[in-house]
Amino acid sequence: MGLRNSGLTIAVAGAEFGWGSTGKLCAVIAELRRSAPVPLRFVGLASRLSRTLLAAHGVDQWYDVATDDREAVAEVARRENVSAGLVVLEGPAASSLEAAGVPTVFVDSLPFLWTRSDLPSLPLDVSVYCAQRCIELEPHSRDLLAAVRNLQWVEAVVLENSGTQGAHPGNASPAAGPFQRALVSFGGLRSPTLTDWTSYPRVVLPAALNALERAGFSEVHVAGNLPPEFPREPVRASHPVDGASMKVTYGALPHAEFLRHVSDADVLLTSPGLTTLLEAGARSTPVVCLPPQNLSQIFNGRFHSRAVAADTRVRWPDDVFCEEAVLRDRTSSEEAVLRQIYGGISAAAKSPDRAETAVGAGVLAALERARAGADWSGLARGVGSGGARQVAGHVLALARPTSGAVSG
8 A cells, every 4th residue: 555554644625615725735735745754645535626726735535525424534534544634624524534533633714703603613622723823813702712622823824935935025115116917816716605606706807907907017817716718708898008908817826836926926916815815925915905705805804904004905885795784793603694795796796887896996096005015924924924834743743653543
């Protein structure tokens, strides 16, 4: 069996909710390969949304099992002689691995988000529960986390900047020249309760491209989990400023290549997923936060504005949904709030002109504020960037060869 006998096998899984979990798995796997004293082998559970981006990190085998099917997960653990588990935001996977006798590290990158109704889905008794540091944690969130058996706070779980990337100044000075190159990122877009995941880009992408063209940008790459036919759909573009033309390319990027694009861009326009904001902050890249796709992105955009001391967020018009109302009515689980958010975006996509106009105006205004400068590294500096190394250390401590293999 090769590495199964001479090294360690780690089972990995991530939430099917955008690409944030994938970015964190990429960062921790890279750190594990760098620091492990023995060869490592990785097997994946479910996580279909992550597979393409994780291909470069050498996941040897994927299993199409339901993460809450404990018998199926236990069979994988026995077959693959799994030594430890690494799970990001997919509570059932962590619980199933633990039930199979596999000590597991669970990474919670959104500890500020949970309400009491979310408690049953959190693996409170997992071997190591790594909560990612955040800008603000409300008292009710602290109370929930007090129920965790082995809580370990970690810094942001991102690939640390090598020093060869990110030439952007980390201070609040205005940009040295006009913005010319933009990266537009939509992330993974999908989630378990979202029926039409194209609604968001159908409204936001034309608005963003029109605004970038009006602002005189010359080069734009659109990254994310867009459907193959999407770039060929017509974009209602304005006439270029002063006769200039704007080159637009499309395509999902492997994680390392995405980070190179983040470093090279004059500005990143992104739906405010926390992992992407932290990765941009580690490279001091200016950011415009596109309208939020979900509840966590409302918090993320606000955390980012506070940390960088500049509000470069773009908000939805109130007839799509009002952020303040969503947060005020947040008395049930995240799933209930998501129905309200997704419903508003879906309705806007059916008659997009008004929402597109409002979002486009918001992008133009946010670009002007970004051009004035900000403390772009503020978010990453505030929570640290060594979380991948810290999480990898916990995984290796659980998976040490003396811990034994999973038995049948």
